[in-house]
């Protein structure tokens with residue numbers, strides 16, 4: 001599936017690719033609406049408060065989807081008036097590798113490739129996730145889209161990235177769970193792209209019609 005002999009650069013997404021998206025899904029889809037239900041809708045019975053809070057917060061999520069704000073802890077701190085990083089630290093027991101990601105990182109480290117974590121996550125989140133998992137110890141570098149100034153799904157991301165990294169798109173593999181990121185990367189000339197079909201290990205695998213996809217990394221590790 002992967003033509004490893006044609007790969008010098010391996011770009012790896014973090015959340016939903018190396019790490020279990022369960023943390024993020026739980027945080028944004030459950031914990032944040034619960035916090036806001038208690039604060040802003042306490043006059044309602046709790047189940048109605050949760051519904052009202054969900055509707056309000058999902059609308060805010062949608063309004064910035066696909067932009068850097070969507071991934072910015074500072075933006076959500078201000079917009080929701082919640083201590084996002086403090087709450088994230090309280091939830092850090094949910095941060096974990098997805099299936100065999102750590103074994104894959106160990107294997108990759110022994111290959112002669114440049115391995116780069118390329119994430120839309122805010123640097124604060126990257127730092128927290130490294131503190132819990134140690135994932136930066138396995139890679140040559142990590143770049144947050146906040147440094148590049150565009151999210152990965154924006155076509156301007158890829159030319160801007162080339163100012164940070166001397167990579168050759170013809171010899172690059174990108175693994176990401178976000179299909180719109182993969183589309184943009186493929187259009188920008190990234191030679192090999194691979195999708196993750198089960199970003200959240202507590203949910204079912206998704207159908208990925210447009211890209212080659214894997215559930216676990218052992219499917220692409222060469223003996």
Ligand SMILES: [Mg+2]
Pocket residue numbers: 013014015016017176177178
């Ligand atoms: Mg992801």
